[in-house]
Every structure is written in structure tokens, then in C-alpha cells.
Amino acid sequence: MxxxxxxxxxxxxxxxxxxxxxxxxxxxxxxxxxxxxxxxxxxYPVDHTRVNEFGETFDEEKKIEEEKEEEKTASQESKKDR
CATH class of the missing domain: 1.10.12 (Lyase 2-enoyl-coa Hydratase; Chain  A, domain 2)
Known part of the structure; x- marks a missing residue:
């Protein structure tokens, strides 16, 4: 910028x-x-499906983050139910 x-x-x-x-x-x-x-x-936009030098893709990282958020919300809901 x-x-x-x-x-x-x-x-x-x-x-x-x-x-x-x-x-x-x-x-x-x-x-x-x-x-x-x-x-x-x-x-030439960034290709998020392309594998980087560590063998990871942006999509995989995004899925992992979504799973963590789902686990967090599930644990919060279970605490509310108690």
C-alpha cells in the first residue's frame, strides 16, 4: 500500500x-x-488449491480452522446445557 x-x-x-x-x-x-x-x-490470481513447499494447501488450513471453530462452539453449547 x-x-x-x-x-x-x-x-x-x-x-x-x-x-x-x-x-x-x-x-x-x-x-x-x-x-x-x-x-x-x-x-493471475492466487491459486489456493496449489500445494506449497510444506505440502499444505490453503483449503486444508481453512478446513482445519473450521473444524476447530465447530469444536469450540460444540464445547460451549455443551457447557451451557450443563
């Missing part, structure tokens, strides 16, 4: 402050690279 904010500030100062044309072009080059990055993030 700070990179996006920094890019915006650089563009703002590129228009306001007198500076060499080469530096202004360098600021806009950063914008172009940032836009390409955002476009690639849009085209």
Missing part, C-alpha cells in the same frame, strides 16, 4: 515542482510498471 501512496505523491510533485523532464518521465515510468503489476495480479 505504501508503494501505491508513494507513487501518487511522486506524480503530484512531478506536476507541481520544477524538475528535469527526465525525472518526470521516470515518475510516470513507475506508474506504468505499477499498472502492469496490478493488471497481472488481476489476470
Amino acid at each position: 505504501y508503494k501505491a501512496f508513494n507513487t501518487f505523491i511522486d506524480d503530484l510533485f512531478a506536476f507541481i515542482i520544477k524538475m528535469p523532464t527526465a525525472h518526470r518521465l521516470a515518475c510516470f515510468r513507475d506508474d506504468i510498471v505499477f499498472l502492469i503489476y496490478l493488471y497481472q495480479r488481476y489476470l
Whole structure:
């Protein structure tokens, strides 16, 4: 997030402050690279089913967390029944 904010500030100062044309072009080059990055993030989203270097997937972690939450709610309900 700070990179996006920094890019915006650089563009703002590129228009306001007198500076060499080469530096202004360098600021806009950063914008172009940032836009390409955002476009690639849009085209290639994270695959949560892909196995990582530890042999785990995001889906497995999510299932484990859901099971823990179900156990917690079940134990809380059993305590209320007593």
C-alpha cells in the first residue's frame, strides 16, 4: 500500500515542482510498471488449491480452522446445557 501512496505523491510533485523532464518521465515510468503489476495480479490470481513447499494447501488450513471453530462452539453449547 505504501508503494501505491508513494507513487501518487511522486506524480503530484512531478506536476507541481520544477524538475528535469527526465525525472518526470521516470515518475510516470513507475506508474506504468505499477499498472502492469496490478493488471497481472488481476489476470493471475492466487491459486489456493496449489500445494506449497510444506505440502499444505490453503483449503486444508481453512478446513482445519473450521473444524476447530465447530469444536469450540460444540464445547460451549455443551457447557451451557450443563
